[in-house]
Amino acid sequence: MRLRPDTRAGRLALGVAGWVLRRAIGLLSRTWSTRIVDGAVHLEAVLARPEPVILTFWHNRAVMATPFLKARLHDAGSTVAVLASASRDGELATRTLRPWGVHVVRGSATRGGREALWGTYRALRKLGASPVVIPDGPQGPPYVYKAGVLHLARLSRAPILPLAFACDRYWSIGSWDRLMVPRPFARVFVALAPLQRIPRELDDDDVEAARVRQETLLNEASRTAETAAGIPASLAPPPGADEGPDLAP
Protein backbone atom coordinates (compact mmCIF):
# COMPACT_ATOMS: atom_id res chain seq x y z
CA MET A 1 0.00 0.00 0.00
CA ARG A 2 1.31 3.46 -0.92
CA LEU A 3 1.12 5.98 1.90
CA ARG A 4 0.00 9.34 0.55
CA PRO A 5 0.48 12.38 2.77
CA ASP A 6 -2.29 14.23 0.93
CA THR A 7 -5.06 11.93 2.20
CA ARG A 8 -6.41 11.56 5.75
CA ALA A 9 -5.76 7.82 5.78
CA GLY A 10 -2.27 8.38 4.43
CA ARG A 11 -1.46 10.97 7.09
CA LEU A 12 -2.75 8.64 9.80
CA ALA A 13 -0.70 5.74 8.44
CA LEU A 14 2.41 7.94 8.19
CA GLY A 15 1.86 9.08 11.76
CA VAL A 16 1.75 5.45 12.93
CA ALA A 17 4.77 4.58 10.78
CA GLY A 18 6.69 7.54 12.22
CA TRP A 19 5.85 6.43 15.77
CA VAL A 20 6.96 2.86 15.02
CA LEU A 21 10.19 4.06 13.40
CA ARG A 22 10.94 6.43 16.28
CA ARG A 23 10.32 3.67 18.83
CA ALA A 24 12.41 1.19 16.84
CA ILE A 25 15.37 3.56 16.58
CA GLY A 26 14.97 4.51 20.23
CA LEU A 27 14.86 0.91 21.46
CA LEU A 28 17.61 -0.33 19.14
CA SER A 29 19.95 2.55 19.94
CA ARG A 30 19.60 1.90 23.67
CA THR A 31 21.39 -1.40 23.14
CA TRP A 32 24.34 0.26 21.40
CA SER A 33 27.42 1.49 23.17
CA THR A 34 28.73 4.71 21.68
CA ARG A 35 32.26 6.04 22.02
CA ILE A 36 33.90 9.14 20.59
CA VAL A 37 37.29 7.97 19.37
CA ASP A 38 38.57 11.29 18.04
CA GLY A 39 37.65 14.96 18.35
CA ALA A 40 35.51 14.97 21.52
CA VAL A 41 36.93 18.43 22.19
CA HIS A 42 35.20 19.71 19.04
CA LEU A 43 31.81 18.63 20.36
CA GLU A 44 32.55 20.40 23.63
CA ALA A 45 33.43 23.52 21.66
CA VAL A 46 30.08 23.36 19.88
CA LEU A 47 28.18 23.02 23.16
CA ALA A 48 30.09 25.94 24.65
CA ARG A 49 29.32 28.37 21.84
CA PRO A 50 26.00 30.23 21.64
CA GLU A 51 25.89 30.24 17.85
CA PRO A 52 24.71 27.32 15.71
CA VAL A 53 26.90 25.12 13.55
CA ILE A 54 26.24 23.07 10.42
CA LEU A 55 26.28 19.34 11.21
CA THR A 56 27.53 17.15 8.36
CA PHE A 57 27.92 13.39 7.94
CA TRP A 58 27.57 10.91 5.07
CA HIS A 59 24.01 9.88 4.23
CA ASN A 60 24.46 6.17 4.95
CA ARG A 61 25.45 6.91 8.57
CA ALA A 62 22.17 8.70 9.39
CA VAL A 63 20.76 5.91 11.59
CA MET A 64 23.82 6.13 13.86
CA ALA A 65 23.88 9.93 13.75
CA THR A 66 20.24 10.42 14.78
CA PRO A 67 20.38 9.10 18.39
CA PHE A 68 23.89 10.55 18.82
CA LEU A 69 22.82 14.07 17.90
CA LYS A 70 19.65 13.76 19.95
CA ALA A 71 21.57 12.69 23.06
CA ARG A 72 24.66 14.87 22.71
CA LEU A 73 23.26 18.06 21.20
CA HIS A 74 19.46 18.26 21.40
CA ASP A 75 19.19 16.92 24.95
CA ALA A 76 22.09 19.19 25.93
CA GLY A 77 20.09 22.25 24.92
CA SER A 78 20.98 22.81 21.26
CA THR A 79 18.24 23.07 18.66
CA VAL A 80 18.86 20.72 15.77
CA ALA A 81 17.18 21.24 12.40
CA VAL A 82 16.73 18.65 9.67
CA LEU A 83 15.65 19.13 6.08
CA ALA A 84 12.85 16.85 4.88
CA SER A 85 11.53 16.87 1.35
CA ALA A 86 7.89 17.50 0.51
CA SER A 87 7.52 13.85 -0.51
CA ARG A 88 6.08 10.86 1.37
CA ASP A 89 9.56 9.98 2.66
CA GLY A 90 9.93 13.55 3.90
CA GLU A 91 6.58 13.32 5.66
CA LEU A 92 7.66 10.09 7.34
CA ALA A 93 10.93 11.73 8.45
CA THR A 94 8.93 14.67 9.80
CA ARG A 95 6.57 12.39 11.77
CA THR A 96 9.55 10.51 13.14
CA LEU A 97 11.76 13.42 14.16
CA ARG A 98 9.41 16.24 15.17
CA PRO A 99 8.20 14.59 18.42
CA TRP A 100 11.86 14.42 19.48
CA GLY A 101 11.94 18.22 19.28
CA VAL A 102 13.92 18.34 16.07
CA HIS A 103 13.08 21.38 13.93
CA VAL A 104 12.06 20.02 10.53
CA VAL A 105 12.55 22.21 7.47
CA ARG A 106 10.29 21.16 4.59
CA GLY A 107 11.46 21.83 1.07
CA SER A 108 12.57 20.17 -2.08
CA ALA A 109 16.28 19.46 -2.29
CA THR A 110 16.05 18.03 -5.78
CA ARG A 111 13.92 20.73 -7.43
CA GLY A 112 16.89 23.04 -7.82
CA GLY A 113 17.63 23.05 -4.12
CA ARG A 114 16.71 26.71 -3.61
CA GLU A 115 13.86 26.04 -1.18
CA ALA A 116 15.99 23.61 0.78
CA LEU A 117 18.94 25.98 1.04
CA TRP A 118 16.82 28.97 1.98
CA GLY A 119 14.76 27.03 4.55
CA THR A 120 17.94 25.72 6.12
CA TYR A 121 19.58 29.16 6.07
CA ARG A 122 16.56 30.68 7.81
CA ALA A 123 16.46 27.93 10.46
CA LEU A 124 20.09 28.67 11.16
CA ARG A 125 19.99 32.47 11.15
CA LYS A 126 16.50 33.17 12.46
CA LEU A 127 15.98 30.28 14.90
CA GLY A 128 19.58 29.68 15.86
CA ALA A 129 19.13 26.00 15.03
CA SER A 130 22.08 23.83 14.02
CA PRO A 131 21.03 22.21 10.75
CA VAL A 132 21.95 18.73 9.64
CA VAL A 133 23.14 18.97 6.05
CA ILE A 134 24.06 15.70 4.40
CA PRO A 135 26.70 16.53 1.80
CA ASP A 136 26.06 13.48 -0.42
CA GLY A 137 22.27 13.66 -0.09
CA PRO A 138 19.57 13.39 -1.06
CA GLN A 139 20.40 10.84 -3.76
CA GLY A 140 24.17 10.61 -4.03
CA PRO A 141 26.54 9.72 -5.51
CA PRO A 142 27.65 8.32 -2.16
CA TYR A 143 30.64 9.95 -0.45
CA VAL A 144 30.73 12.81 -2.98
CA TYR A 145 30.56 16.15 -1.20
CA LYS A 146 28.24 18.69 -2.84
CA ALA A 147 29.02 22.39 -2.79
CA GLY A 148 25.67 23.51 -1.38
CA VAL A 149 26.92 23.01 2.17
CA LEU A 150 29.82 25.39 1.50
CA HIS A 151 27.54 28.13 0.20
CA LEU A 152 25.30 27.75 3.22
CA ALA A 153 28.34 27.99 5.50
CA ARG A 154 29.93 31.00 3.83
CA LEU A 155 26.70 33.02 3.57
CA SER A 156 25.44 32.20 7.07
CA ARG A 157 28.92 32.55 8.59
CA ALA A 158 28.26 29.34 10.56
CA PRO A 159 31.11 26.82 10.82
CA ILE A 160 30.77 23.23 9.63
CA LEU A 161 31.20 20.35 12.09
CA PRO A 162 32.24 17.17 10.22
CA LEU A 163 31.02 14.00 11.99
CA ALA A 164 31.85 10.42 11.07
CA PHE A 165 30.22 7.23 12.34
CA ALA A 166 31.00 3.53 12.10
CA CYS A 167 30.00 0.39 14.01
CA ASP A 168 31.29 -3.11 14.36
CA ARG A 169 28.13 -5.02 13.37
CA TYR A 170 25.38 -3.74 11.11
CA TRP A 171 22.78 -4.50 8.51
CA SER A 172 23.40 -2.93 5.16
CA ILE A 173 20.11 -1.83 3.63
CA GLY A 174 19.71 -1.82 -0.12
CA SER A 175 19.34 1.89 -0.72
CA TRP A 176 21.54 3.84 -3.15
CA ASP A 177 24.23 4.17 -0.51
CA ARG A 178 23.80 0.95 1.50
CA LEU A 179 22.37 2.51 4.66
CA MET A 180 24.17 1.18 7.74
CA VAL A 181 21.84 0.04 10.54
CA PRO A 182 23.75 -1.14 13.63
CA ARG A 183 22.59 -4.48 14.95
CA PRO A 184 21.46 -4.83 18.57
CA PHE A 185 24.34 -4.37 21.02
CA ALA A 186 26.64 -3.03 18.33
CA ARG A 187 29.52 -0.74 19.26
CA VAL A 188 29.25 2.66 17.56
CA PHE A 189 32.37 4.78 17.06
CA VAL A 190 32.33 8.51 16.36
CA ALA A 191 35.11 10.75 15.04
CA LEU A 192 34.82 14.52 14.72
CA ALA A 193 37.01 16.94 12.79
CA PRO A 194 37.60 20.55 13.91
CA LEU A 195 35.02 23.23 13.12
CA GLN A 196 35.48 24.44 9.54
CA ARG A 197 35.00 28.11 8.70
CA ILE A 198 34.34 28.93 5.05
CA PRO A 199 35.33 32.45 3.87
CA ARG A 200 32.44 34.51 2.56
CA GLU A 201 34.15 35.55 -0.66
CA LEU A 202 35.04 32.55 -2.81
CA ASP A 203 35.44 32.23 -6.57
CA ASP A 204 34.58 29.00 -8.38
CA ASP A 205 38.11 27.60 -7.99
CA ASP A 206 38.05 28.36 -4.26
CA VAL A 207 34.69 26.59 -3.90
CA GLU A 208 36.03 23.47 -5.60
CA ALA A 209 39.17 23.50 -3.43
CA ALA A 210 37.04 23.88 -0.30
CA ARG A 211 34.71 21.12 -1.47
CA VAL A 212 37.60 18.70 -1.96
CA ARG A 213 39.05 19.65 1.43
CA GLN A 214 35.75 19.01 3.22
CA GLU A 215 35.27 15.70 1.40
CA THR A 216 38.77 14.63 2.40
CA LEU A 217 38.23 15.65 6.02
CA LEU A 218 35.00 13.69 6.28
CA ASN A 219 36.58 10.65 4.66
CA GLU A 220 39.58 10.81 7.01
CA ALA A 221 37.27 11.01 10.02
CA SER A 222 35.25 8.10 8.62
CA ARG A 223 38.44 6.07 8.28
CA THR A 224 39.29 6.79 11.91
CA ALA A 225 35.85 5.60 13.06
CA GLU A 226 35.96 2.53 10.79
CA THR A 227 39.42 1.57 12.02
CA ALA A 228 38.17 1.77 15.62
CA ALA A 229 35.18 -0.39 14.64
CA GLY A 230 37.47 -2.93 12.97
CA ILE A 231 35.65 -2.80 9.65
CA PRO A 232 37.13 -2.13 6.20
CA ALA A 233 37.18 1.43 4.93
CA SER A 234 34.08 1.95 2.84
CA LEU A 235 34.89 5.20 1.14
CA ALA A 236 34.48 3.94 -2.41
CA PRO A 237 30.92 3.92 -3.75
CA PRO A 238 29.34 0.74 -2.42
CA PRO A 239 28.51 -1.90 -5.02
CA GLY A 240 25.09 -3.40 -5.69
CA ALA A 241 23.02 -0.37 -4.78
CA ASP A 242 19.79 -2.07 -5.84
CA GLU A 243 20.30 -5.33 -4.01
CA GLY A 244 18.17 -6.27 -1.05
CA PRO A 245 19.37 -6.23 2.56
CA ASP A 246 22.39 -8.38 3.25
CA LEU A 247 24.32 -9.30 6.33
CA ALA A 248 27.50 -7.27 6.70
CA PRO A 249 30.26 -8.32 9.04
Add this chain to the structure above:
Amino acid sequence: MTDDNRVKALHILAEISGVDRDELEPGMSLAGDLGIDSPRALQLLVDLEEGLDIEISDEDAARMDTVGDVLRFLETR
Protein backbone atom coordinates in the same frame (compact mmCIF):
# COMPACT_ATOMS: atom_id res chain seq x y z
CA MET B 1 9.04 50.04 -2.66
CA THR B 2 11.26 53.08 -2.94
CA ASP B 3 13.15 53.79 -6.15
CA ASP B 4 16.30 53.36 -4.12
CA ASN B 5 15.32 49.78 -3.18
CA ARG B 6 14.41 49.02 -6.79
CA VAL B 7 17.80 50.25 -7.96
CA LYS B 8 19.54 48.24 -5.24
CA ALA B 9 17.58 45.08 -6.12
CA LEU B 10 18.38 45.41 -9.83
CA HIS B 11 22.01 46.04 -8.97
CA ILE B 12 22.09 42.84 -6.85
CA LEU B 13 20.37 40.85 -9.61
CA ALA B 14 22.84 42.17 -12.19
CA GLU B 15 25.85 41.43 -10.04
CA ILE B 16 24.79 37.86 -9.27
CA SER B 17 23.65 36.99 -12.80
CA GLY B 18 26.38 38.86 -14.69
CA VAL B 19 23.67 40.43 -16.90
CA ASP B 20 23.80 44.20 -17.39
CA ARG B 21 21.28 46.01 -15.19
CA ASP B 22 19.72 47.81 -18.18
CA GLU B 23 19.05 44.50 -19.89
CA LEU B 24 17.03 43.01 -17.04
CA GLU B 25 13.35 42.56 -17.93
CA PRO B 26 10.50 41.67 -15.55
CA GLY B 27 9.62 38.56 -17.53
CA MET B 28 13.11 37.06 -17.31
CA SER B 29 13.26 33.88 -15.25
CA LEU B 30 15.95 33.76 -12.60
CA ALA B 31 17.00 30.20 -13.34
CA GLY B 32 16.40 29.88 -17.08
CA ASP B 33 17.24 33.36 -18.41
CA LEU B 34 19.70 34.62 -15.80
CA GLY B 35 21.36 31.29 -14.94
CA ILE B 36 20.84 31.77 -11.21
CA ASP B 37 21.31 28.26 -9.78
CA SER B 38 20.47 27.32 -6.19
CA PRO B 39 23.74 28.61 -4.59
CA ARG B 40 23.38 31.92 -6.48
CA ALA B 41 19.70 32.05 -5.49
CA LEU B 42 20.78 31.75 -1.86
CA GLN B 43 23.28 34.57 -2.44
CA LEU B 44 20.51 36.67 -4.04
CA LEU B 45 18.12 36.18 -1.12
CA VAL B 46 20.83 36.90 1.46
CA ASP B 47 21.96 40.03 -0.41
CA LEU B 48 18.36 41.27 -0.72
CA GLU B 49 17.75 40.74 3.01
CA GLU B 50 20.99 42.36 4.08
CA GLY B 51 21.12 45.08 1.42
CA LEU B 52 17.52 46.20 1.77
CA ASP B 53 17.07 45.37 5.47
CA ILE B 54 14.02 43.20 4.88
CA GLU B 55 12.93 39.67 5.80
CA ILE B 56 12.04 37.08 3.17
CA SER B 57 9.93 34.11 4.30
CA ASP B 58 10.19 30.60 2.86
CA GLU B 59 6.89 31.18 1.04
CA ASP B 60 8.04 34.52 -0.40
CA ALA B 61 11.27 32.96 -1.62
CA ALA B 62 9.40 30.07 -3.24
CA ARG B 63 7.33 32.55 -5.27
CA MET B 64 10.32 34.36 -6.78
CA ASP B 65 10.79 32.84 -10.21
CA THR B 66 11.29 35.95 -12.34
CA VAL B 67 12.82 39.43 -12.09
CA GLY B 68 9.26 40.76 -11.92
CA ASP B 69 8.45 38.46 -8.99
CA VAL B 70 11.39 39.93 -7.06
CA LEU B 71 10.35 43.51 -7.81
CA ARG B 72 6.68 42.80 -6.98
CA PHE B 73 7.71 41.25 -3.66
CA LEU B 74 9.71 44.37 -2.82
CA GLU B 75 6.69 46.57 -3.58
CA THR B 76 4.88 44.89 -0.67
CA ARG B 77 7.66 45.71 1.82
